[in-house]
Amino acid sequence: MAVFEIQHPLVQHKLGLMRKAGISTKNFRELCSEIGALLTYEATRSLETETISIDGWQGNAISVENIKGKKITLVPILRAGLGMLDGVQTLLPNAKISVVGLYRNEETLEPVAYFDKVVRDVDERTALIVDPMLATGGTLIATIDLLKAKGCTQIMGLFLVAAPEGIAKLEAAHPDVDIYVASVDESLNEKGYIIPGLGDAGDKIFGTR
Numbered sequence: 001m002a003v004f005e006i007q008h009p010l011v012q013h014k015l016g017l018m019r020k021a022g023i024s025t026k027n028f029r030e031l032c033s034e035i036g037a038l039l040t041y042e043a044t045r046s047l048e049t050e051t052i053s054i055d056g057w058q059g060n061a062i063s064v065e066n067i068k069g070k071k072i073t074l075v076p077i078l079r080a081g082l083g084m085l086d087g088v089q090t091l092l093p094n095a096k097i098s099v100v101g102l103y104r105n106e107e108t109l110e111p112v113a114y115f116d117k118v119v120r121d122v123d124e125r126t127a128l129i130v131d132p133m134l135a136t137g138g139t140l141i142a143t144i145d146l147l148k149a150k151g152c153t154q155i156m157g158l159f160l161v162a163a164p165e166g167i168a169k170l171e172a173a174h175p176d177v178d179i180y181v182a183s184v185d186e187s188l189n190e191k192g193y194i195i196p197g198l199g200d201a202g203d204k205i206f207g208t209r
């Protein structure tokens with residue numbers, strides 16, 4: 001498993017803005033989406049291309065590069081994953097969307113699954129999981145379990161902030177899954193929040209705090 005922490009100045013600057021106390025819903029959501037796009041640019045570096053022949057503007061056949069295989073499926077995890085989706089889709093406008101819904105029980109911190117609508121042929125596609133926060137890792141592991149149970153074998157994840165505890169748990173459960181993050185933060189607090197983190201990302205995106 002590889003963890004790519006994207007050190008690009010735009011990513012780091014935008015993430016810094018998101019950490020400010022009292023940030024508005026509008027700004028938080030916009031930055032979430034913008035970093036989503038930048039992480040997508042990095043994660044899609046690993047996609048394979050193939051050379052195909054097309055008719056060029058001069059009327060003769062020319063060779064161009066084309067991303068191999070079926071279109072990616074994006075897997076936003078409700079709710080907070082929706083906050084990154086717009087940005088991710090600016091770079092992958094034809095991706096198929098497989099929505100999954102899980103929330104963390106606030107006392108046990110265990111994930112509770114309540115929805116999934118995954119593209120039928122997920123076994124033939126790369127899945128790109130999208131969620132701003134990787135904390136204990138429970139939600140991500142449950143999502144990967146669900147995708148693998150449906151036959152998916154190529155899985156990557158995009159997160160704004162990840163905790164070392166969640167990364168270690170992911171490595172033990174799914175060592176084949178690479179993740180792209182804007183920051184690996186310091187730790188989790190006693191309530192399972194990432195420190196310094198962003199607070200409750202879902203509440204900040206949807207204005208429900």
Ligand SMILES: O=P(O)(O)OC[C@H]1O[C@H](OP(=O)(O)OP(=O)(O)O)[C@H](O)[C@@H]1O
Nearest residue numbers: 078079080103104135136137138139202
């Ligand atoms: O790694 P974990 O410890 O499982 O925590 C991470 C999960 O917690 C948050 O969702 P939350 O449960 O707050 O749901 P929400 O998106 O509906 O707010 C976050 O968006 C992740 O999905």
Ligand SMILES: O=c1cc[nH]c(=O)[nH]1
Nearest residue numbers: 135193194199200201
């Ligand atoms: O810090 C955290 C941990 C889980 N979910 C969040 O939204 N934030």
Ligand SMILES: [Mg+2]
Nearest residue numbers: 200201202203
């Ligand atoms: Mg939440």
